[in-house]
Amino acid sequence: MDDLISLSIKDLLQHYEAGTLSPFEYWQAVEKRIDAFEPHVQALYAYDPEEARRQAAESTERWARRAPLGPLDGIPVSVKELVATKGVPVPLGTAATEKVPATEDAPAAARLREDGAVIFAKTTCPDYGMLSSGLSSFHNLSRNPWKLSENPGGSSAGAASAGAAGFGPLHIGTDIGGSVRLPAGWTGLFGFKPSQGRIPVDPYYPGRCAGPMTRTVEDAAWSMxxxxxPDWRDATSLPPEEIDWTDLSTNVRGLKIGLMLEPGCGLPLDPEVREAVEKAALRFEKAGAIIIPVDPVLTREMLDGLDKFWRAKFWGDIEGLSDERKASILPYILDWARGGADVTGVEAARGFNRMLEMRRAASVLFTSIDALLSPVNPIVSYPADWASPTNDPALPFEHIAYTVPWNMSDQPAASINCGFSKSGMPIGLQIVGPRFADLAVLQLSRLYESWGGGVKTWPEPPVA
Known part of the structure; x- marks a missing residue:
């Protein structure tokens, strides 16, 4: 049954239609995989195998009648804890919240249910989704399946762990500064952050997106x-558009592709990451693209302004909590947030304006290029029990210099594996496109995957 874990969404749907494999039989294989790997990676929250069996059985019956609900009927899917699912509390990754069951599905979960997907679990995230880590005051410590001593990244930590561990083909994360792409890069997955509003979210916020995390580009494209x-609950939701997400063929001859190797600020780029990204760029050049070295769009002032604004906003969110509830927040996050108490209104407004400066700088850059290549993560890996790659609340965002600008500019961006470090850890290549060019980013990603990008051999559960 372990062989079934490698099947793509397209493979599974073909089996379902032909009657050679049922959704219930496939779920049994996924459940077996979870039983073997979950005690080690601890990726899941509110895991309900009995409910998953029920959903899979219903899907099996629909396929037997040749009446699937939609393009994901019978496909097991996990949803990040921050994405509400009706009847399940949304802890926001922290022990500080009241665990009240959600009254309705958030947009992504609602669409999945409408199309018959088997939502079998939520996935873990750190406190309030404010870390690139699997560390949380509420959830178990999520670990990287490639090496259990290492961090999967975050804040879509559990989604990354679940995807790399083989808990089904599709996992939904959220991303406001890199929270889909960063963990995808550190775990070898394909992670896609679409244009703002392409996948509706609730609550929505500037830069906040939901996106698929999968083992292949095609699986992510199919999920789109x-x-x-669209969903009315997201005021940034884009209007309906007929897009053939399976049209993944493209030609890069003559395409002007920027290569951004310097982050502009934050952690310096690891030489192994640089080498892997340069090799990827060379492959695009050999295919006829014009590779243009470009300067970073992010500055120290932009990143520090973002930090001040988010500290102030978050402190405003938690200031009214009782001392007891505040004390239950992960100390790293609480220490970071307390800095927001001293931020003046003027400083917070200036910090927000730095987000707009990122948007402008990104827009200016894309007047001269058609797409962009860069690292996703500046470093190879870091310990599982660290709160961030610096593990220092005074330096919380030093690792997001390559990813956060594209949230602020609403542009689609993806992470795809482009190699491994000497220590055996995955390295991510970021591919960024112009605003609304979501399909083009998927096409470029699929082209790179066809040249040998992505992961071919995935981690297996530790042998007892």
Whole structure:
């Protein structure tokens, strides 16, 4: 049954249609995989195998009648804890919240259910989704399947761990500064952050996106038929658009592709990461693209302004909590947030304006290029029990210099594996496109994957 874990969404749907494999039989294989790997990676929250069996059985019956609900009917999917699912509390990754069951599905979960996907679990995240780590005051410590001593990244930590461990083909994360792409890069997954509003979210916020995390580009593209339907609850939701997400063929001859190797600020780029990204760029050049070295769009002032604004906003969110509840927040996050108490209104406004400066700088850059290549993560890995790659609340965002600008500019961006470090850890290549060019980013990603990008051999559960 372990062989079934490698099947793509397209493979599974073909089996379901032909009657050679049922959704219930496939779920049994996934459940077996979870039983073997979950005690080690601890990726899941609110895991309900009995409910998953029920959903899979219903899907099996629909396929037997040749009446699937949609393009993901019978496909097991996990949803990040921050994405509400009806009847399940949304702890926001922290022990400080009241665990009240959600009254309705958030947009992504609602679309998945409408199309018959088997939502079998939520996935873990750190406190309030404010870390690139699997560390949380509420959830178990999520670990990287490639090496259990290492961090999967975050804040879509559990989604990354679940995807790399083989808990089904599709996992939904959220991303406001890199929270889909960063963990995807550190775990070898393909992570896609679409244009703002392409996949509706609730609550929405500037730069906040939901996106698929998968083992292949095609699986992420296929999920977009479901996830990209508009939802009135997201005021940034894009209007309906007929996009053939399976049209992944493209030609890069003559395409002007920027290569951004310097982050502009934050952690310096690890030589192994630089080498892997340069090799990827060379492959695009050999295919006829014009590779143009470009300067970073981020500055120290922009990143520090973002830090001040988010500290102030978050302190405003938690200031009214009782001392007891505040004390239950992960100390790293609480220490970071307390800095927001001293931020003046003027400083917070200036910090917000730095976000707009990122948007402008990104827009200026894309007047001279058609796409961009860069690292996703500046470093190879860091310990599982660290709160961030610096593990220092005074330096919380030093690792997001390559990813956060594209949230602020609403541009689509993806992470795809482009190699491994000497220590055996995955390295991510970021591919960024112009605003609304979501399909083009998927096409470029698929082209790179066809040249040998992505991961071919995935981690297996430790042998007892």
């Amino acid at each position: 038929f479901t996830l990209a339907r």
